[in-house]
Amino acid sequence: MKVMLVMWSDGSYEGGDAEEDYAAWARFEESLRADGVVTDTGRFGPAGDARATVTSITRHPDVAPQPSEALSGYYLLEVADLDAAAEYARRAPLYGTVEIRPLVEY
Secondary structure (H helix, E strand, O other): OEEEEEEEEOOOOOOOOOHHHHHHHHHHHHHHHHOOOEEEEEEOOOHHHOOOOOOOOOOOOOOOOOOOOOEEEEEEEEOOOHHHHHHHHHOOOOOEEEEEEEOOOO
């Protein structure tokens, strides 16, 4: 099954761009690649550079959507089941939450 691990930062990390943090993420990603489960990954840019819009068919046109600073990146995985996805998600070196979303395949 395909799942997306959506990374949400809790904002508690204040370490900056420490080399050991990059190394932890590199090890995490390498473990996903070694297991052959990662199909794509990406880190989102700053929320200040993002845009959010209301669609033309929305029922709430007066709502002003705002990009979230907490949304930081994703991994697209192909795994056996949600339990396997949760095991990978728990290993992420993230100060925050990993949302595990199954992708609907048509």
